[in-house]
Amino acid sequence: MPKSHGPELLRGSLDLMVLSVLAEDRQYGYLIQKRVREASGDRVKLPAGTLYPLLHRLEADKLIRAKWDATTGRKRKWYELTAAGRRRLLRQADEWRHLADCIGQLLRPVLDNAPMANPRPA
Amino acid sequence: MRDQEFDNYLGLVGRLLRLNSRQRSAIGHELRDHLETRLEELTAQDVPHDEAVRTALEEFGDAAGLAHTFTSLARHQQRRALMRYSFGTVVVAAAVALLVSAMMPASPQGLNPGFVSAQQQDKPRATAVNKDKADRPKPDTPLAVITPPMSEQSKATANKLVAPIAARFDNVALKDVLGFVRDAADVDIHVKWHVLEQSGGFEGDHPVSLALNRAPASLVLELVLESAEAAYTIRDGIVIVSHKSDPTLRRLEMRVYPVADLLKAVAPFVGPQTRAAGRQPGNPFGTSELGGRATRVAPSPTSHQAEHLIHLITETVQPETWSAMGGDGTAVPFGAHLVIKAQPATHREVEQFITMLRQATAQSAAASKIGR
Numbered sequence: 001m002p003k004s005h006g007p008e009l010l011r012g013s014l015d016l017m018v019l020s021v022l023a024e025d026r027q028y029g030y031l032i033q034k035r036v037r038e039a040s041g042d043r044v045k046l047p048a049g050t051l052y053p054l055l056h057r058l059e060a061d062k063l064i065r066a067k068w069d070a071t072t073g074r075k076r077k078w079y080e081l082t083a084a085g086r087r088r089l090l091r092q093a094d095e096w097r098h099l100a101d102c103i104g105q106l107l108r109p110v111l112d113n114a115p116m117a118n119p120r121p122a
Numbered sequence: 123m124r125d126q127e128f129d130n131y132l133g134l135v136g137r138l139l140r141l142n143s144r145q146r147s148a149i150g151h152e153l154r155d156h157l158e159t160r161l162e163e164l165t166a167q168d169v170p171h172d173e174a175v176r177t178a179l180e181e182f183g184d185a186a187g188l189a190h191t192f193t194s195l196a197r198h199q200q201r202r203a204l205m206r207y208s209f210g211t212v213v214v215a216a217a218v219a220l221l222v223s224a225m226m227p228a229s230p231q232g233l234n235p236g237f238v239s240a241q242q243q244d245k246p247r248a249t250a251v252n253k254d255k256a257d258r259p260k261p262d263t264p265l266a267v268i269t270p271p272m273s274e275q276s277k278a279t280a281n282k283l284v285a286p287i288a289a290r291f292d293n294v295a296l297k298d299v300l301g302f303v304r305d306a307a308d309v310d311i312h313v314k315w316h317v318l319e320q321s322g323g324f325e326g327d328h329p330v331s332l333a334l335n336r337a338p339a340s341l342v343l344e345l346v347l348e349s350a351e352a353a354y355t356i357r358d359g360i361v362i363v364s365h366k367s368d369p370t371l372r373r374l375e376m377r378v379y380p381v382a383d384l385l386k387a388v389a390p391f392v393g394p395q396t397r398a399a400g401r402q403p404g405n406p407f408g409t410s411e412l413g414g415r416a417t418r419v420a421p422s423p424t425s426h427q428a429e430h431l432i433h434l435i436t437e438t439v440q441p442e443t444w445s446a447m448g449g450d451g452t453a454v455p456f457g458a459h460l461v462i463k464a465q466p467a468t469h470r471e472v473e474q475f476i477t478m479l480r481q482a483t484a485q486s487a488a489a490s491k492i493g494r
Contacts, residue, residue: 028155048183052156053188056192060195
């Protein structure tokens with residue numbers, strides 16, 4: 001029953017998305033939100049009401065660290081990965097790849113036999 | 123760039139945050155940066171200022187929900203720190219108990235006294251830990267919280283209440299203030315005066331003072347009602363005002379609780395008089411008598427176990443609030459999850475109860491290991 005695991009998978013995947021965005025460079029909340037939206041082709045819109053509590057949870061778990069900076073004229077909180085966060089990211093990314101491979105193999109016969117709603121041009 | 127509406131929104135979030143001033147200030151600065159950055163971006167795209175402000179605020183969502191999430195998160199972190207401390211204490215106590223039992227003379231009950239002894243020693247400890255946990259409000263946070271959808275009329279009313287109004291009252295009667303908000307926001311307001319009067323003694327002539335040049339009507343309403351110990355809810359597009367203790371104002375919340383681990387531990391609920399058949403070893407809840415009929419009944423054992431778990435919850439946590447007892451709470455199984463619709467206070471107790479069950483499961487498993 002894949003649906004029953006939806007919220008759990010989604011919660012895990014949001015953490016993973018944010019950690020992966022921060023793997024590129026340090027970012028502040030608004031940039032993280034934008035980067036997730038762009039990287040997902042507008043399919044994942046991470047509301048601010050979800051993003052900031054998530055960032056604070058990751059910070060409390062010491063997976064990311066934050067620094068305040070006012071050099072741009074505005075007080076802004078920048079986040080970056082910690083070593084523990086980078087290890088978690090690598091481990092979770094690996095787990096996701098294995099899971100995706102496994103589900104892909106399981107679903108292949110289902111998808112191969114299913115009628116396509118929008119058949120691709122030959 | 124500062125905007126009055128951002129100030130109002132952030133002011134409301136700040137008031138609702140149950141955190142210390144340093145935490146509130148840090149969250150306020152961070153959220154303001156986001157709102158202002160978004161406003162700049164929208165304005166650069168030639169979106170009119172007022173519309174850009176509204177869009178930025180709408181994207182942020184409900185201030186009360188956001189404040190609640192931050193507060194819950196901070197408390198959860200505090201409780202985790204406490205639990206780490208408690209766990210350490212329990213480990214030390216268990217080590218001392220094992221050392222003492224190893225130094226005591228052998229039991230006259232023969233070769234396998236450990237299990238009995240461990241149970242007897244563990245009993246008061248388990249009770250004490252559970253009591254401690256019962257007093258401690260934190261539960262494992264459910265993985266999903268789904269709130270019931272709003273009707274179209276209620277959405278329209280909620281949208282009207284987002285629009286800013288000017289609210290300047292100097293000792294104006296509550297009745298007149300509510301009439302003003304009704305006209306200014308163009309919404310229907312029904313006030314349960316009899317409940318207000320019975321619960322808090324507040325009447326229509328209760329004086330209200332407020333000075334806001336531009337604030338969302340919802341905020342004006344909240345601040346005005348707060349002074350009369352009242353609150354409001356929106357039902358079918360109508361704003362209903364009553365005393366804050368009025369149960370009709372308490373919104374039912376639907377939450378999904380992942381309980382796969384407890385379903386493994388709980389015995390199938392099929393009636394008390396049947397004989398044992400193939401119970402899993404190490405089951406902390408199951409007595410042999412509860413397992414028999416499961417081998418003859420078609421539905422999966424998991425559904426019986428989920429029913430048993432629901433039975434435990436509805437019999438233990440605020441029993442009068444569940445539908446079987448004429449209340450409005452419901453609990454139904456969904457795979458390895460329980461979907462529970464109840465008032466927030468009931469949810470809190472359900473979470474505590476589930477946490478206690480998890481602890482009891484862990485302790486029983488530990489006791490079984492010691493007994494072997």
